[in-house]
Structure formats: C-alpha cells, structure tokens
Amino acid sequence: MSLWKHLASRFRWSENRNIAACLEVLPVLRSQVHEVAAQVEKAVVAVCGNFAGIAERSRKALDKASELLSAGEETGTASVEQSIETSRSTITSLLDRLERSGNVSAMVVSRMEQVEKSVSGIEGLLGELQKIAFSNKLVALNAKIEAVHVGEMGRGFEVVADEISRQGDRSSELAEGIGQRVREMRDRINGAAVELRAVVADGRQSLSASRADAEKALNVLCTVHQRSEESMAMMVAENSALAGQISEAIVGLQFQDRTCQRLAHVAEVLETVERQLARRADPIGISSPDQERKELMDHMRAGYTMESERAVHACMVSGISQDADQGDDIELF
Amino acid sequence: MARTALIVDDSSSIRQMVAYTLQQAGFAILEGSNGQDGLQKLEKNRVEIIITDLNMPIMDGITFITQLRRLPGTKYTPVLMLTTESQLEKKQEGKAAGATGWIVKPFHPGKLLDVIAKVLP
Numbered sequence: 001m002s003l004w005k006h007l008a009s010r011f012r013w014s015e016n017r018n019i020a021a022c023l024e025v026l027p028v029l030r031s032q033v034h035e036v037a038a039q040v041e042k043a044v045v046a047v048c049g050n051f052a053g054i055a056e057r058s059r060k061a062l063d064k065a066s067e068l069l070s071a072g073e074e075t076g077t078a079s080v081e082q083s084i085e086t087s088r089s090t091i092t093s094l095l096d097r098l099e100r101s102g103n104v105s106a107m108v109v110s111r112m113e114q115v116e117k118s119v120s121g122i123e124g125l126l127g128e129l130q131k132i133a134f135s136n137k138l139v140a141l142n143a144k145i146e147a148v149h150v151g152e153m154g155r156g157f158e159v160v161a162d163e164i165s166r167q168g169d170r171s172s173e174l175a176e177g178i179g180q181r182v183r184e185m186r187d188r189i190n191g192a193a194v195e196l197r198a199v200v201a202d203g204r205q206s207l208s209a210s211r212a213d214a215e216k217a218l219n220v221l222c223t224v225h226q227r228s229e230e231s232m233a234m235m236v237a238e239n240s241a242l243a244g245q246i247s248e249a250i251v252g253l254q255f256q257d258r259t260c261q262r263l264a265h266v267a268e269v270l271e272t273v274e275r276q277l278a279r280r281a282d283p284i285g286i287s288s289p290d291q292e293r294k295e296l297m298d299h300m301r302a303g304y305t306m307e308s309e310r311a312v313h314a315c316m317v318s319g320i321s322q323d324a325d326q327g328d329d330i331e332l333f
Numbered sequence: 334m335a336r337t338a339l340i341v342d343d344s345s346s347i348r349q350m351v352a353y354t355l356q357q358a359g360f361a362i363l364e365g366s367n368g369q370d371g372l373q374k375l376e377k378n379r380v381e382i383i384i385t386d387l388n389m390p391i392m393d394g395i396t397f398i399t400q401l402r403r404l405p406g407t408k409y410t411p412v413l414m415l416t417t418e419s420q421l422e423k424k425q426e427g428k429a430a431g432a433t434g435w436i437v438k439p440f441h442p443g444k445l446l447d448v449i450a451k452v453l454p
Contacts, residue, residue, distance in 0.1 A: 044346040048346060051353070329419075329436065329440075330444060331435045332433065332435075
C-alpha cells in the first residue's frame with residue numbers, strides 16, 4: 001500500500017475524532033526525529049575528533065622517532081650512524097696509536113738490552129786494565145829490587161820504579177771506580193728494562209682486550225641503530241595503514257550525513273502533514289483529498305536530495321523496486 | 334606558508350571530516366555553516382580552494398557560488414561542490430553558477446585530495 005493510501009485510509013477512519021490528537025503527536029515526532037539526527041551527528045563528530053587525535057598522535061610519535069634517528073642531519077651535525085662510524089674510526093686510531101707506543105717501548109727495551117751487553121763488555125775491558133795495572137806493579141817491584149842490587153847507581157832507577165808502582169795503584173783504583181759505576185749503571189738499566197718489559201707485556205694484553213671491547217660496543221650500537229631503523233620503517237608502514245583505515249572510516253561515517261538529511265526530509269513531511277491536518281480542523285480552509293495528496297507528494301519529491309530517497313519513494317508509489325543510480329561520483333566541469 | 338581551504342557545510346561532522354582530510358595534506362582550514370557564513374569568511378580571508386555543500390539553510394551552495402564569483406578575490410578560485418545530490422539538472426545548475434567540479438557524498442579522502450590537486454593552480 002502506498003504511503004498516501006495508507007494515510008488517507010487512516011484519515012477517513014478517524015477524521016473528525018483524532019485530528020486534534022494527531023496534531024499533538026506530530027510535533028513530538030518531529031522533535032524526536034530532529035533529536036535523533038542531532039545526537040547521531042554529535043556522536044559522529046566525537047568519533048571523528050578521536051580519529052583525528054589518534055592520527056595526530058601517531059604522526060607526532062613518528063616525527064619524533066624520525067627526528068631522533070636522523071638527529072644532526074638537518075642541523076649539519078653528525079647523525080647517529082655517522083657518530084657510530086666516527087667513534088669507530090677514533091677508537092681504532094687511538095688503539096693503533098697505543099699499539100705503536102707499545103712497539104716503541106718494546107724497541108727501547110731491546111736497545112736497553114744491547115746497552116746492558118755493551119756495559120758487560122766494558123766490565124770485561126776494565127778487568128783487563130786491572131790485570132795490566134797489576135802487571136805494571138809487578139814490573140815496578142822487580143825494577144826496584146834490581147835497583148837495590150846495583151846500589152847507589154840504581155837510586156834513580158828505584159825512584160822511577162816507585163813512581164811506576166804508584167801509577168799502577170792509581171790505575172787499579174780508577175779501574176775499580178769505573179767498574180763500580182758501570183755495575184751501578186748496568187743494575188739501573190737492568191731494573192728499568194725489567195719494569196718496561198712488564199709494562200709492554202701488560203699494555204699489549206690490555207690493548208688486545210680494549211680493541212675487542214670497543215669493537216663489541218660499537219657492534220652493539222650498530223645493531224641497536226639498525227633495529228631502531230627497522231622499527232621506524234615498521235612504524236611508517238603502520239602509520240600508513242592507520243591513515244588508510246581512518247580514510248575508510250571517514251567514508252563509512254558519512255552515513256550519518258545521509259541519515260540526517262533523510263530524517264530532516266521526513267520531519268519536513270511530518271510538518272506538511274501537520275499543516276494539512278490543521279486545515280481539516282478548520283472547515284474554511286479545507287482542501288480536497290486529491291489536492292492534499294498532490295500537495296504532499298510534490299512536497300516530498302521536492303525535498304529529496306538523494307537518488308536513494310527518490311528510488312524508495314518511487315518504489316513505494318509504484319510498488320516496483322528501482323535502482324538508485326547515482327551517476328558519476330566525481331565530475332570536473 | 335600553508336594554503337587555505339574554506340569548507341562550507343551545515344553538517345559539522347562533514348566539515349570535520351573534510352577538514353581532517355585537508356589538514357593531512359597541509360591545508361589551513363576555514364569553516365562556514367552555510368553560504369552566507371562562507372561569504373563572510375571570504376570577506377576577511379584569502380583562500381586557495383572552496384569546498385561547499387549544496388543544500389544548506391539560510392543560503393544554499395548554488396547561491397553561494399553565484400555570489401562569490403562576483404567577488405574579485407574569488408572570481409577564479411576553484412570551487413568544488415560536495416553533496417549527496419547527483420541529479421544532472423542540479424549539476425548543470427552548479428556548473429552554470431561557476432562550480433569547478435562536483436563530488437557526490439560519501440567522499441573518499443584520497444580521491445578528494447586527488448581532485449583538489451587537479452583543480453589547484
């Protein structure tokens with residue numbers, strides 16, 4: 001049954017007795033329809049606001065993470081990646097320098113060992129000098145004995161022998177003194193070489209451990225940085241998916257606009273029905289049923305803004321289902 | 334400096350959805366709830382694009398476009414009609430009034446941005 005026939009039959013049945021009651025009910029119905037539309041719109045506005053908030057927060061988090069990872073690139077200072085590489089280069093250079101210092105120390109130890117050998121050689125030579133001094137002393141003693149044998153004639157020769165003996169003693173004392181200094185020097189060199197050798201050995205061990213530790217720390221940093229970049233790429237993809245889902249949600253939420261428009265059109269028709277009923281209550285302004293029907297139908301058709309509304313109306317009037325052909329959804333003039 | 338878009342629609346939810354979509358593309362947004370409100374916004378602001386509904390109280394979209402085309406500042410500004418209406422006669426009215434394009438609701442954000450990119454100078 002068409003809408004008009006339905007309304008007409010109801011009006012005939014209750015025409016005089018219920019008009020007043022209908023006139024009371026219709027404004028309430030219209031208010032209800034407007035209220036529903038307003039509440040739906042309010043809810044959708046809140047949902048949209050939340051979507052916008054989610055998208056904004058997501059974008060800000062992404063920007064912050066991106067800023068952190070590319071820190072320095074925009075300001076001209078080093079990025080994390082560059083900083084890791086610079087640290088690697090600096091540490092490697094530092095460790096190489098320490099290794100070269102260790103090698104120099106080892107060379108110094110080697111030179112000290114050579115000096116020690118040379119000092120030992122000097123000690124040998126001093127021993128030879130002492131032997132010569134002793135021999136000279138023996139020669140002087142023999143010469144003195146021979147000088148005593150020749151008596152007064154050998155007096156001068158005896159003086160020479162004494163002098164040679166004193167020179168021998170002096171040479172022996174000097175050789176002993178030099179020997180003592182050389183031994184002291186050898187002991188000091190030896191002590192320093194022992195200490196330096198220990199330092200070199202310790203340094204090599206520490207250097208090797210430091211190189212391994214530094215390499216390990218830098219590898220950890222590289223791994224962390226790589227994972228951060230992977231997380232970042234994932235966040236970008238997730239953010240993009242979120243934006244896509246929000247877009248789809250926006251399309252879906254527009255049902256509210258269409259629903260509200262249709263409710264507004266229903267409310268307008270209710271208002272027209274209300275006016276017609278009011279006219280019936282007043283015998284002077286009464287219209288014929290056909291005139292009222294035409295007026296109501298024309299008003300309803302004029303109020304439609306969607307093809308789906310027109311299709312539903314046509315279906316209800318003719319009883320034949322019709323497709324709501326919207327045509328192109330985008331057209332540029 | 335961000336480009337500015339004027340969104341005119343009596344539905345606050347549609348204004349919000351269009352505003353969200355355009356803000357993602359870097360636009361600054363001005364809003365009006367009907368044609369008259371939109372004209373008042375245009376008096377004080379320069380905009381690069383206008384998106385308007387057709388059926389609105391106080392002043393509808395067709396009248397709004399007709400009047401804004403008389404203003405020197407918006408004579409050549411792209412104006413997109415965003416409406417649930419898809420009747421050919423209405424589209425022709427919109428075209429005659431000076432609309433640049435016609436988009437039937439519900440709109441897809443990506444497609445809306447594509448159309449805007451096409452009509453912007």
